[in-house]
Amino acid sequence: MDNTSQSDIRISLEDKEPSWYSRTTRWFSLRSLSATKANLFGCSLGFISTGYQYNVISLLNVIWSIEYTQYYTQSVETRVNNALLYGVLVGQLLFGIIADYFGRKVSLLITSTLIILGAILATAAMGANNSIQGLFWALTIGRGLSGVGSGGEYPCCMPTNSEDGDALSVEKRGRRIALLGPCIEMVAENVVTIVQIILLHIFGTQSSQLEPTWRISIGLVIIPASIVFVFRLCMKNSRLYERDKSIRRRFPLIVVIRSFGWRLVGTCLTWFLMDSIYFSFLTFGADILANVTGSSLMHIAYYQLVNMAWIPMAYLAAFLIDRVGRKNILMFGFFTYAVTLFLIGGLYPLLYGKPAAYLVLYIFQGMFQILLVIPIYLIPSEVYPTVIRSTCYGISAAFGKVGGIVGVQFFLPIANAFSSSQSGYRADFLVAGGIAVVGLLVTYCCIPDWTKISLEKEDDLFWKSVDEYETKHNRPKSHCAETSE
Known part of the structure; x- marks a missing residue:
């Protein structure tokens, strides 16, 4: 067949409008998946595993x-609870x-x-000779291993x-x-709560019926993690990363400290303070609900669905973040969060036994927390x-998990330091405020507020400051990607 015929056939095929099915399958086809799409799926879907x-x-x-x-017991x-956080802490520092x-x-x-x-190990957790203590140690190790992987998601996906x-x-x-x-x-x-409610309906809420629920709950994370792994095989490093890698060389640590030390203090401390509150209430939220409502296991599970009311606030913040500015939203979030926590703490004795009133305030607390x-x-x-x-992202996030560990470690001791759980949980809310x-x-x-500032231009400014420092101190330039002391 001559070139003209081949060209005519190609044009006629291209002019033919593909069906909706063919367009959809082509878009999701791994063989034709572009690096941009692979990066999008590989990074974004990874947060399903961490959130779950x-x-x-x-x-x-x-x-x-x-x-x-x-x-x-309390110590177990x-x-x-801390196993995942310790693993996340290690993963954030290491993979950063x-x-x-x-x-x-x-x-x-x-x-x-x-x-x-880690999920496989935790799902199949067993103690030697059916030891319950061994079971919880296996769970601790499995969740810790998963935590290392989850921690590594942040400094890789977000940048x-x-x-x-x-x-x-x-x-x-x-x-x-x-x-x-x-x-x-x-x-x-929030999906995990729905999953657990379905499992409780299937297997029951009696003590002898609960093992399938918790094992399946832990193990289901394997499915999204495996799907994400496939997408990540098609990923590529970002253009900005490859550009920086081509010009990367040794740089004086003093330049980093002078230019970014104060920023690092800010990103580390804000994350530390937020997670010290966030993980405390995330971990022990069901315990507080049980204390306020005195309800059954199934009712507590349904009460946790109120967390879904927080989701619209997350998307609202996402759409406002470029208009209002990162710093302004963060300041407003801390202010409203403090007011809500003080309000719940002050009114906690009045909320005892009144789940509807507590849940209204709890929803507002969670919504402002999302900010x-x-x-x-x-x-x-x-x-x-x-x-x-x-x-630096890993260091900042790791400080957050240190805050989460501290919060989880001291949440119960603070509550137990008082004569009644009612007074103890009230103190937790006031301290959090x-x-x-x-x-x-x-x-x-x-x-700093980095709204609408180009990352590429900031890279150029950084390397310019490195050049100026080396010129000023008569230091030769090196093309090794290392940090000099």
């Missing part, structure tokens, strides 16, 4: 206290460095593998979303990052140059 694992433990605390009443509960030096794609493939392995978003539109970068990260995580946190989550997740992905973006006030002050003093 964070909230799965809340109702499981109540389930385990019913099924293993004499074994699930704290250990199991790996992502900057070896690339986001390699790091994300490893994190997916760790999440899957990638930020860098890809900057290439598409600087003006709409914040909205893209928020929608592809914390908003998805927020939805996943913190969106900018706190977003800001560290923007305010640092590409060469150290994942590392004070922490939110400190967060407001830290935001005002330490957080």
Whole structure:
């Protein structure tokens, strides 16, 4: 066949309008998947795993206290709850460095593998000779391993979303990052509650019927994690990362400290303060509901569905983040969060036994809390140059998990320090309100507003400052991607 005939056939095929089915299957086909689409799915869907694992433990605390009443003591509960947070802390620090030096794609493939392995271990947890203590140690190890993988998601996914978003539109970068990260995580946190309610209806709520519910609850995260792994095989490092890698060389640490030290203090402290509150109420929220309502396990599960009222606020914050500004939303969030926590703490004795009144205030508390989550997740992905973006993001997020560990560690001791659980939980809310006030002050003093500022231009300014420092101190330029002391 001659060239003219081949051309005519090709044109006629291209002119033919593809069906809706063919367009859809082509868009999702891994063989034709572009790096942009792979990055979008590989990063955004990873937050399903993290959000699911964070909230799965809340109702499981109540389930385990019913099924293993004499074994699930305060120390065991704290250990199991903290296992994920300790793992997340390690993962954020470790993969922040790996992502900057070896690339986001390699790091994300490893994190997916760790999440899957940890979930398998926790789902199949067994103690030697059917020991209940051994069962909870196996759960602790499994959740800790998953935590390392989940922690690595943050310094890999958020900077990638930020860098890809900057290439598409600087003006709409914040909205893209928020929608592809914390908003998805927020939805996943509520999906797990629906899953657990369905499982409780299927298997029952008696102590002898609860084991399938908690094992399946933990194990279901394997499905989204496996799907994400496939997408990540098709990912590529962002254009901004590859551009920076081509010009990367040794740079003096003093330049980083002078330029970004104060920002790092701000991003670390705000995340620390938020997570110290957030993970405390996320972990023990079902316990508080049980205290206020005195309800059955199934009623507590349904009460937790009120968290779904928070989701619209997450999307509202995402669409306002570029118009109002990151810093303004964060300050407003800390202020309203503090007011709501003080209000619940002050009125807690009056709310006792009145679940409807408590749930109204609880919904507002969660909604204002979301105004913190969106900018706190977003800001560290923007305010640092590409060469150290994942590392600084990992450090900031790790400080957050330290705050979460501290909050979870001291939440029950504070509550138990009082003569009644009613007074103890009231104290927890009042302390949390004070922490939110400190967060407001830290935001005002330490957080820059990076709304609509190009990441690429900031990279150029960073390397320019490195050049100026080396010229001033007569230091030779090196093309090794390392940090000099």
